[in-house]
Structure formats: C-alpha cells, structure tokens
Amino acid sequence: MKNILPIVTIVLALIVIWYGAAFKMNSTWTYDQAARAGTEVTFSDLLSDTMQQSRPLLPAPHQIASELWNTTVEKKITSKRSMVYQGMITLKTTLLGFVFGIVIGVALATVIVLSRVGRLTLMPWAIISQTIPIVALAPIIVVLSNAVGTGTLMVPKAIIAAYLSFYPVLVSMVKGLTSPDQMQLDLLRTYGARQSDVFWKLRLPSSMPYFFASLKVAVAASFVGAVVAELSTSAISGLGARMLIGSQFGEPMIMWAALFAAAILAGLLIFLVGSFEKAARHLMGGRAL
Amino acid sequence: MKKPVIDAQNVDLTFQTNDGPVHALKNVNLEINKGDFVSFIGPSGCGKTTFLRCIAGLETPTGGRLTVNGMTPEEARKSRAYGYVFQAAGLYPWRTIRGNIQLPLEIMGFPKSEWKGHIDRVLDLVDLRGFGKKFPWQLSGGMQQRASIARALAFDADILLMDEPFGALDEIVRDKLNEELLKLWAATQKTIGFVTHSIPEAVYLSTKIVVMSPRPGRITDVIESTLPPDRPLDIRDSEEFIKIAHRVREGLRAGHDA
Amino acid sequence: MKKPVIDAQNVDLTFQTNDGPVHALKNVNLEINKGDFVSFIGPSGCGKTTFLRCIAGLETPTGGRLTVNGMTPEEARKSRAYGYVFQAAGLYPWRTIRGNIQLPLEIMGFPKSEWKGHIDRVLDLVDLRGFGKKFPWQLSGGMQQRASIARALAFDADILLMDEPFGALDEIVRDKLNEELLKLWAATQKTIGFVTHSIPEAVYLSTKIVVMSPRPGRITDVIESTLPPDRPLDIRDSEEFIKIAHRVREGLRAGHDA
Amino acid sequence: MSRLDTRAEQVLWPLGFGVLVLALWEFGVRLFGVSPAILPPPSAILAAILSSGPTLWEDWVQTVVKGALNGLWMGTLAALILAVIIDRFVFLKRGLLPVANFFAALPIVGLAPIMVMWFGFDWHSKAAVVAVMVFFPMLVNMLGGLAAVDTMQRDLMRTYAASHTQTLLKLRGPAALPFLFNGLKIATSLALIGAIVAEYFGSPIRGMGFRISTEMGRLATDMVWAEIVVSAVTGTALYGIVSAIEKRVTFWHPSQRG
Amino acid sequence: ADDVTLQLKWVTQAQFAGYYVALEKGFYEAEDLNVTIKPGGPDVAPVQVLLGGGADVMVDWMPSALAARENGAPVVNIAQPYKSSGMMLTCLKESGITGPEDFPGKTLGVWFYGNEYPFLSWMGKLGLATDGSEGGVTVLKQGFNVDPLLQKQAACISTMTYNEYWQVIDAGISADDLITFKYEDQGVATLEDGLYVLEDSLTDEAFKDKMARFVKASMEGWTYAAANPEEAAEIVLDYDETGAQTMTHQVRMMTEVAKLLEGSDGSLDVADYERTVASLLSGGSDPVITKEPMGAYTLEITDAAMK
Numbered sequence A: 001m002k003n004i005l006p007i008v009t010i011v012l013a014l015i016v017i018w019y020g021a022a023f024k025m026n027s028t029w030t031y032d033q034a035a036r037a038g039t040e041v042t043f044s045d046l047l048s049d050t051m052q053q054s055r056p057l058l059p060a061p062h063q064i065a066s067e068l069w070n071t072t073v074e075k076k077i078t079s080k081r082s083m084v085y086q087g088m089i090t091l092k093t094t095l096l097g098f099v100f101g102i103v104i105g106v107a108l109a110t111v112i113v114l115s116r117v118g119r120l121t122l123m124p125w126a127i128i129s130q131t132i133p134i135v136a137l138a139p140i141i142v143v144l145s146n147a148v149g150t151g152t153l154m155v156p157k158a159i160i161a162a163y164l165s166f167y168p169v170l171v172s173m174v175k176g177l178t179s180p181d182q183m184q185l186d187l188l189r190t191y192g193a194r195q196s197d198v199f200w201k202l203r204l205p206s207s208m209p210y211f212f213a214s215l216k217v218a219v220a221a222s223f224v225g226a227v228v229a230e231l232s233t234s235a236i237s238g239l240g241a242r243m244l245i246g247s248q249f250g251e252p253m254i255m256w257a258a259l260f261a262a263a264i265l266a267g268l269l270i271f272l273v274g275s276f277e278k279a280a281r282h283l284m285g286g287r288a289l
Numbered sequence B, C: 001m002k003k004p005v006i007d008a009q010n011v012d013l014t015f016q017t018n019d020g021p022v023h024a025l026k027n028v029n030l031e032i033n034k035g036d037f038v039s040f041i042g043p044s045g046c047g048k049t050t051f052l053r054c055i056a057g058l059e060t061p062t063g064g065r066l067t068v069n070g071m072t073p074e075e076a077r078k079s080r081a082y083g084y085v086f087q088a089a090g091l092y093p094w095r096t097i098r099g100n101i102q103l104p105l106e107i108m109g110f111p112k113s114e115w116k117g118h119i120d121r122v123l124d125l126v127d128l129r130g131f132g133k134k135f136p137w138q139l140s141g142g143m144q145q146r147a148s149i150a151r152a153l154a155f156d157a158d159i160l161l162m163d164e165p166f167g168a169l170d171e172i173v174r175d176k177l178n179e180e181l182l183k184l185w186a187a188t189q190k191t192i193g194f195v196t197h198s199i200p201e202a203v204y205l206s207t208k209i210v211v212m213s214p215r216p217g218r219i220t221d222v223i224e225s226t227l228p229p230d231r232p233l234d235i236r237d238s239e240e241f242i243k244i245a246h247r248v249r250e251g252l253r254a255g256h257d258a
Numbered sequence D: 001m002s003r004l005d006t007r008a009e010q011v012l013w014p015l016g017f018g019v020l021v022l023a024l025w026e027f028g029v030r031l032f033g034v035s036p037a038i039l040p041p042p043s044a045i046l047a048a049i050l051s052s053g054p055t056l057w058e059d060w061v062q063t064v065v066k067g068a069l070n071g072l073w074m075g076t077l078a079a080l081i082l083a084v085i086i087d088r089f090v091f092l093k094r095g096l097l098p099v100a101n102f103f104a105a106l107p108i109v110g111l112a113p114i115m116v117m118w119f120g121f122d123w124h125s126k127a128a129v130v131a132v133m134v135f136f137p138m139l140v141n142m143l144g145g146l147a148a149v150d151t152m153q154r155d156l157m158r159t160y161a162a163s164h165t166q167t168l169l170k171l172r173g174p175a176a177l178p179f180l181f182n183g184l185k186i187a188t189s190l191a192l193i194g195a196i197v198a199e200y201f202g203s204p205i206r207g208m209g210f211r212i213s214t215e216m217g218r219l220a221t222d223m224v225w226a227e228i229v230v231s232a233v234t235g236t237a238l239y240g241i242v243s244a245i246e247k248r249v250t251f252w253h254p255s256q257r258g
Numbered sequence E: 001a002d003d004v005t006l007q008l009k010w011v012t013q014a015q016f017a018g019y020y021v022a023l024e025k026g027f028y029e030a031e032d033l034n035v036t037i038k039p040g041g042p043d044v045a046p047v048q049v050l051l052g053g054g055a056d057v058m059v060d061w062m063p064s065a066l067a068a069r070e071n072g073a074p075v076v077n078i079a080q081p082y083k084s085s086g087m088m089l090t091c092l093k094e095s096g097i098t099g100p101e102d103f104p105g106k107t108l109g110v111w112f113y114g115n116e117y118p119f120l121s122w123m124g125k126l127g128l129a130t131d132g133s134e135g136g137v138t139v140l141k142q143g144f145n146v147d148p149l150l151q152k153q154a155a156c157i158s159t160m161t162y163n164e165y166w167q168v169i170d171a172g173i174s175a176d177d178l179i180t181f182k183y184e185d186q187g188v189a190t191l192e193d194g195l196y197v198l199e200d201s202l203t204d205e206a207f208k209d210k211m212a213r214f215v216k217a218s219m220e221g222w223t224y225a226a227a228n229p230e231e232a233a234e235i236v237l238d239y240d241e242t243g244a245q246t247m248t249h250q251v252r253m254m255t256e257v258a259k260l261l262e263g264s265d266g267s268l269d270v271a272d273y274e275r276t277v278a279s280l281l282s283g284g285s286d287p288v289i290t291k292e293p294m295g296a297y298t299l300e301i302t303d304a305a306m307k
C-alpha cells in the first residue's frame, strides 16, 4: 500500500507528459488544415482542436478513456463493438493456445530430460524454433488447418499462440526436471527405486515450482501470440483484429482503445496466473510469501 | 569366528575427471561387524563420503573386494539393506514430514495398511510425534535432521549409513541428538557407519573410530573404543575420553601433514 | 581508567516483521577494550550476528547507546574503522584473489602505488602467496576463507569483526587458522570481535568470552579468560582450559533450556 | 546422464534430425502432390535462396542491420540507463515499476501502425517498434540483476563505506551481467521478429517482412521460406554470438563453469 | 442443396454487396444453393484458400489471378461482374503534382500482397523505375489506411473510387486539395473483382452446373443491389462482423460500385480481357506475366447462366 503514492505520482506525471506530447504532435494537422482553409489558428483553437481530433497522431488520454468507457461499459457485451466481447474472443484463443503450449512444452521437456538423444536433438531446435517469424507462416497455417477441415480461425490462431508459449514452459520444465541434486537422486537409489519412481516421486514434484513460475511468462506469450495471430490471419474479431480494423478504417481511436484493452486484459491474465501460482505453491507445501 | 557384515579388502577407487584421474580411495581394508558403531573421521576430501557411498553401492570400487552380508553392495542395495542419512536433511519440501517418511515405504512396496504403523513408530523414536503434518520448512534445522533420520529408519534396514548428519547444527542440539542416536543404537543393535568432522563426536559415539588421510584416501588408524557402552554426556570430560580424543587428533594431524 | 573502544549500554534491537516484532537484542551491556579478543557464543538465533552488525553500524539499535571510539558506529564505519569477515567467504567470483583483496583499497582510495605492497603482505599473512592470480572458485573452501580474512586485513582497520569465519572448515585447518589468528592478533594488537559455535575455539582464542541466550537475545555470562597470552594448541588438554570450557558449556545449556 | 556430450554429438544429432525432417518434407510434398503455392519442397527453397542472393542481402540489411540491430541497441541502452536510475531512487522503483509492468503487458506489435505514423515508412519506425519491444524484458532483467546481490556482499561494501556509484560499478554491475545476457538472449529473437512484423504495416519496398508478405501474395512461397530461413539463421547466429560473449564475460558464473 | 463457399478478396463491405444481397434475398436458395461467404483481409490470398480447399470460388483481381496462374495455381475466370476499374492514385495538390510527368522523384503509396500489378504495369508504361533509382519514383508499401497522405509521408496513395478516396475526404481534406488519376482514364485499367475457380474443378459437370446457378443468382443480387443501394448497404452492415462499417460510408460505396458494374451482365468481355493481358505483358523490364496465358477464362459458365 505504501506504493500507492509513488504510483499515482508517476501515473500523473505520465499523463501530463502525454498531454504535452499530444498537443505537440497533433498541432501539425491543425496547422495544415488551417493552411488549406487559409485561416489563422489562435492558441485556444489549437488547444481545443489538438485535444479532440478524430484522427490524432497521439490521442489525448481522456479520448482513450472515453472510447474505452464507451466500448466496454456503455455497450452490451454481445455487441460487436464491445471491447468485452472482442476481449473474450482473444481470451479464448489465448487460453486454448496456453493449454496447447503447456502440453507440448511439458511433453518435450520430459523427452529431453529422460533421453540423452532427445536432449541432443530437440534442444537446439527448440531454440531455433523461436527465431522463426511465425507470423510469416500465419497464412499458410490458416490454409493448412482449413484444408484439414477446421472451419474457424480459432485453431490456427491457437496454434500460433501455442507456438510462442510452449518455449518458456519447455525451458523451465527442463530446468525443473533436472533440478534434483545428486543427493536426492542417490536417496532414491538407496531405496532401490525404479526409473519411473524417480520421475514421478522426485523429478516431477521438484519441477513444479519451475513449472508454475513459467506459467506467467507462458500466458503472456500466448496472449501476444493470440493478438499477433489476429493481426496476421485477417481475423475479424478479437482485440488484435480490432487494432487492425481501427487502422484500416481510419478510426485510430478504435485502435488505441483496443491496445489499452489488450494491456488491461494481459495484466489481468498475468495477475490471475500469478495468484494461481501462489495458491498452487501453497498446496505444494511451499512457504507462503 | 563372527563373519563381518561389511568386509572391504584392498578397495581402490579412482575417478576419471577432465584434469586426469583422482585417487579417492587407495588400498582400503576394513571389517565391520554386526552391531558396530563405526565413525569415519578425516580431513576434507579424504574419501569418507566416497567410502560410505561404496558401501551403499552408490559408487563402484575400481579395485579390491567389498561385500555386504556376503553380497555385492549393489545386490545389498537392491535388497534394501541400507538406511542412508545424507549430510543435509534433504527432505522433499512438497511432502509433509509423514509424507517424507512414507516415501521409502511407497517405493519399496510396503502394503498401504502398514504405513501408518511404521511412520508412527519412527516419529516417536525421533521425538517428532505431533509434527507429522508439518512441512519441512516449518521445522527447525535440528528437527528436520531428526525427520531425515526417521525416514532412514522407517523401513528397518540393517545397516544405517550417516554422512555428517549433524554438521549443520549447533553444539547443544548436536549433543542432544548424539545422546538419542546412542539410545537408538542400543535399542536396535543396528550396524552404523557414521561420518563426522568432530573429534568429540566421533569418540563419544563409536565403538570403532576410523581415521583417514587424503591424497590418496586411505585408512591411517583404526581405534577400538575402550569407553563403556553406557555413556552419559559428561563422559567427555573423563581421562579416558581425552586420551582417545588425543590419539585421534594425533592421527589426523599426521595424515594432514603427510 | 582506560576508555573502552566499544561501549554498549542497554542496547535493544527489535525487528519489525510481518509476524510481529522480533526482539533480537535486549538490554545488552558490554565494554570492549583496545586489544581485547572477544568471542561471542550462543545458540542459533540468539543475536550474535545482530550484535556484531550493530557494532559495525550495519544495523541500528532501537534502544540504548552504542559508541565506537566515542563515535556512533555509523560514523566509525564512515571513517573505515572496521574489517569485517562474514560467515561465508563472499569473495567476488569475477575478481581474482588479488582483485578481491584490492577491492577495499580501491574503494577507500589508497594510492595505486601502495596496492601491491598491501596485497602481498596479507597474502603472506594468510599463507596464500602464489594464489593471487586464481579465481575464488579455483580454491578450496578453506583457502577462500583465508582470502576473505586477507581482504579484511588489507587496509589495517583497528577493529576486526569476524562472524563464524571458520564454520565451514575441517578441524585441522581450523586449528591452523586459529593459531595464525592468535599470532596476528598478538602482532597487531587489533581489537577483535569473533562469533563462533565451537566452545574449544572460543576458549582457545579469547581474552573475553561472551555467552548469549535467545528470545530475546541477551548476555548471560561474560568470562574473562585466565589462560596465558601465549597458547600452544595443546593448551586445550589442560585443566584450566577444560574448566573454562565447562563453564561456557554450562552457561550455554542454561540459556538453551530457559 | 553422466556421460559427457562430445562436440561431435552436439553437432551431429541436431543436424541429423534437421536433415531427417527436410527429407520427410521433400518426400511428403512430392508424394501427396502438395501445391508449391502452399508448401514448397526444401529443394525449391534452396533454389530460391541460391538464385535470389542480392534480394535476400538487400532485405537482410534493411531489416536486420537497420531495423533490428538499431532498435536492439537503442532499447537496450534505454533500459540500462533507466534501470540504473530507477534503482537509485526507491520512489521511482515503487512507482515506475508497476507502471512499467503494465506497459510490458502491451502487445507491442500493436504499436507498429502507430510507429509507422510517427516515424515514417523506413527503418526508423521498425527500430522504434524493436526498441520498445526489447526495452521491457531488458529493464526487468536488469532490475532483477541489480537486486540479485546478496545482502552479505552488499554489507561488505557498507563496511568499506563505499559510495552508491562504487557499489554499482564494483559489485552490482558485475553481479547483474548474467541477467543482462539472459535478457539479451530473449531480446535478440524479439528484435528480429519485431522488425519483420513491423514491416507488415507499411514499409519501403525492401526488407524481409515486406518480401515475406508480398511474395506470399504472389504465391511465391519458396521466396517466403527463403526469407524465413535467413531469419532463423540470423536469429540463431545472434543467439550464438550473445552466448559466446556471455561465456567470455561471465566466465566466473557457476552456469558457465560447467 | 449444393454447398458453395465463396472467398472474398477483402473485408465485408458494399464492394461485395451483390453476393450478400443474393444470400439475404434468397436468390441462392432459389437456385438450390447453400452459400457460405468468407470475408478476406490484408493477409488472405484468396488463391491460397482456393488451393487449400477452403473455398470453391473466389473474388479476385485479374492481374493477381493471372500472376498466380503463372506461378502454378491454375485459376480460371468464370464471370466478371465488374466492368470498369475503380483504382486510382490520389495525390495532394500541395505536393506539386499536376500530371504523371511530375511523378519522378515523388513518393507514391502502393498496395502490395498481389494488388501491386496494375500500378507496376502503369509505371512500366510510363517508363518510370520503381526500384528507387534516379529518375524513377519511390514506392512505399502502403499500410491499411490513408494515413501516409494525411501525414504527408507520400505525395500520392492508392485509393479505390468507392472506398479509400472517401476516407481521405472524411478525414477533412476537401476534394479541391486533391488531384486524382483513375486507372481507367490513364488507359491502364485492369479487370477487378471477377469470379475464379480452379481449372481442375471445371472438368466436373455437376460443378459447372452449380457455378452457373451461382453466377446467375449472384448477378441477380448485383442487379438488385445496384438498384437499391440503401437496402444493399443495410444488408452488408448486417453481415459485417467487425462492427466498424457505417451506413453512410456503405451507401456511398454502393453508389460508386454501381457505376463500375454498368455495362456488365456478368460475362467476361473478351476485349477487356485482352486489353488487361496486353497491359500486364508490356510492363517494362519486369512484366507481371511473361507469356500469353492460355485457358485463363471460360465463357461456358456465364453462357449457361444466361440462358
């Protein structure tokens, strides 16, 4: 709670800077328009015009706030113009991709940890996989999953989200599954334990803190993946599509509102997963923080 | 003649490392009889841990012969002859104390119905009754160490191997645990191998003190204790005790300078 | 009358934690004179470290008065009166041993030309000549510990504070370092505050042994040593030594049970 | 587990795997008669790479050198400076960090059209997107790194009465290096992807992102894949370079010592 | 009923009103067709969808369809509801441009992703280099909007008579401040928004019959839409899933689109086709297509539909 004052101060400072920047950046258009119309601009004209352009270079904070308000609270959540409606679609994609990502990440990590050959072959490719610009392949993914017979864009979008989110899970799980030290492994050997015992009773439980810690990163990655997928698969709904549509139809306010809605949703997701992580840690006998 | 439980003859162990071979054990001969309490003492790196691990079949000697109950250590390990207590408590943080003690029972396939009995018995033994539901970090270091001993006792192995189990504890707690360990040993007549850095501890606990020296690790002295089996704590101020301690210290110093 | 170098009067320290206040020190009175070798001994958590940190101005007492050379510890710290050796060696892994010892010299603004002299001197002192170019992780634990002592000695502070510096070492190495520390102390007449868990170590080294007990941390006994200043290692088998050790142990046990 | 991987194994296994995948791909595409407009065989991709060298080079310079690398150093530098400033003032740390975390959650590619509006069609807008993209992971890692020093090491500096700058330069800076490199590894792949995606939202008529999207529209998928291969090779090379520098600079860190 | 999936070239808007009207008014149903309309977008190449089996028929521009044909995607034009081209280049007067002779040295915004061919062949005809070399024009890959003109990042941008042009106007720049070059007027018009199917599918008589009915119903839709722009716009709005289109804009678009439809009954005018091919073949050093395409259109379907 002692953080409130600093946060408020910083946010206020940012808002002031933002207004200043909006004034400065949007004034070019005002001057241009005046020049085209052959009129003079007074300072008060300038001030009021830069704060309420419909296609500003940088919208003033209150413009974004009111657009957000209009598209969340004022609209029915079933309306296509509602950010809540669009957010839900992105959320669905994110969660689907997240689940895929977890499954793939954990499965690969298991193979990598249990088999030397698996580690040698798969680990470098896992790293390389993240240097491929998956967006470039978005159209192909759409077409291929269409060809396989998934009618909607949900599957290709989720594939892209999963592609980005499996990696943090994989890396953490490899770390986690190899985290038991020699002593812990030897303890089980003194019991004459089988490999499966070692995996289920030692490796898997000790990887859990790493697993939970990776979830926050993974859900953020999945979210970015979902938004990018909506941007690049020509989706028509979802927050990513909203940004694109705002840009296409010359309504930048839609784009800005979608951007902020996305940040809020992402923050919410990370917070939720973080809380889940805490709860899970507690159940696992971890120290409450 | 009594057959030794653990019989080491000319045991050698060389580790192959990047910087060349490390002779961890060289020509080690030792017989340990049933019911012996054997302490290993020696400077860091002299091979105490390595030798204990050889006994437990966690490491395979590169030379010599080592038998446990007439079997190879590997076979003895498979027949679950050992309770091993590591230097750190090494409890699994995601299991409660009960859960930790239950672990070897699960793995060794004890029938579920017997678990409770075993666990309650050893919890009593180490004086942790009532703490079974706690998680390790909710206990002090000394209590954790006792829990790890309980874990090693739960399945009634004949041989108890302990690698500096009390290294991290303060003197007073250590004294207490030493006393209790002696009582336990008296009650169960287990064969115990015990690594320590502390001369008083070694003298106080053992029937046999093995002094080792490094590079390469070998045994420089084996001292049969002349102390009576019944040992109150203040036996440590006795003449006899100080004499043995002195002999151990001399043995150590000799090995150290060599 | 000699004015004490360190003068603690009714020092209190309470930590505010999430679970409520922790009384780490309560009503601590102690005077340490120039050239004293003072050991602090007591069970875990009794406030030894906390008190040492108070002296060094790393922690601020919540009550009472604590002066060092007549100044506040904070001021004394700013005037670079302390050499502090922590429990773990805490060398910076990215610096060589020389680089580590050089660190305080850099920070305190010693002229560059003098660095080599200082470093060579203390490397000799702790018997690490020839290891200056190595990195910490290339040295054994004992050598690291000695390097950290060298680091504390490099800038010739008047007061040397050492928090269980030999905790991680084996008995023989420890004995050696104990001897050398005594020699160093005799040669430099530094004032030394020394935390330990080991009764023999405390008795062997000190002119004054401070026994503490926990919850809340307070001093239960202050024993002025009657041992002569010149102490060969085997003084530890002497009557006098055993008597003092006994008194310390009794004091500890009393505090423990309380 | 225990066997060390030889250099050859580290190269041959992944290489073999790659070749196997390519072979299956080539074979599968031919067997099922997949249209090259959807998935070209690897041989066609190779042919495209060989025949379009100059175009690929021009695109590479535009996107990697001008867009990604410029953005990378700008974003990294800005993050470093801000991290040092934030770290100096507790007030900023409390206030700015949560706000930064909020912005870090922004899907930054969404900024690409805005950046094009602000900074034009050429590489400046791409570098801006990249800079913002790498800024947050670098900031978070740096702040983590600067805070990663343990209390003891920091206290050591306090006993020397070291200034903030001295502590930063001699302790926290070096200690933060492993974190810096961790951040850089993430940042390089982000930079590449960011620069490519940003070109989707307006660009001059060169650049890898431009080419990918344009050639995709022309169904020249072999060229699309050629660019993807260039991107993957570049990303892997950047990762390798960062790792190599990391190895040299943080040679002292346990993770680098093997 | 027979299933037909139509892949549009762009998002749901009055540009495709005929198909939506036919769907909404039951014209498809009357032909015993069950039609699904898939909107497109900036990253959808309709040809790819067709190849991937995601659609039976697509709306595309002839230049990109013919280019795709050369690249191994055998698509065939089966109908051409749009008679004239709606493409133009819109410039700010203040940039000093008065005619094509002023283009050299200027920055021009162009759509890519298969839409760049008409521009490239126009520049080829003018003899202007597009690779940034001396005496040529600087080409920008224009994003999804008209911002480059508003921000003066480009002297001219590509617009459609029925869409982007009005966005510029709506942004507050009056028509007097603009100068426009229609491709039609410059003699470089190419055929837009035709219906294409895969060549292989035309070997199937049932499919041909299905397409004939589809084209017939679609043309009914177009006729109706052209006659009732308000209602057509409303129908389009109903189908718009983005919720970003507005009534005024769509009515205006429909009115403009109607002008482009004039003179077509749906069947391809072979003369127009040949003009387009000629223009694409002549595109300077780097022509869009390199050889005269064969079998790139068929009149069979429209003939069947008209009878």
Ligand SMILES: Nc1ncnc2c1ncn2[C@@H]1O[C@H](COP(=O)(O)OP(=O)(O)OP(=O)(O)O)[C@@H](O)[C@H]1O
Binding pocket: B015, B016, B017, B022, B023, B024, B042, B043, B044, B045, B046, B047, B048, B049, B050, B051, B217
């Ligand atoms: N796995 C291994 N690979 C290579 N060398 C090893 C290995 N394990 C131990 N050593 C080496 O063998 C020697 C004996 O080690 P060991 O751990 O048995 O010593 P110790 O007597 O237990 O010492 P401490 O008192 O420090 O625990 C040491 O020199 C050590 O470095």
Ligand SMILES: Nc1ncnc2c1ncn2[C@@H]1O[C@H](COP(=O)(O)OP(=O)(O)OP(=O)(O)O)[C@@H](O)[C@H]1O
Binding pocket: C015, C016, C017, C022, C023, C024, C042, C043, C044, C045, C046, C047, C048, C049, C050, C051, C217
């Ligand atoms: N920063 C702190 N915040 C809260 N409580 C603390 C803090 N530092 C120490 N304490 C508490 O103060 C008490 C004394 O701690 P201190 O570290 O001085 O003990 P010690 O005698 O050095 O113990 P040990 O022998 O284990 O090192 C303990 O109960 C400890 O938990």
Ligand SMILES: Cc1ncc(C[n+]2csc(CCO)c2C)c(N)n1
Binding pocket: E009, E010, E015, E042, E111, E112, E113, E115, E142, E143, E144, E160, E163, E164
């Ligand atoms: C990235 C991008 N590519 C192509 C077009 C062009 N486009 C395809 S159909 C159509 C008619 C409707 O306006 C237009 C303009 C665009 N706008 N943006």
Ligand SMILES: [Mg+2]
Binding pocket: B048, B049, B050, B163
């Ligand atoms: Mg050991």
Ligand SMILES: [Mg+2]
Binding pocket: C048, C049, C050, C163
């Ligand atoms: Mg302490």
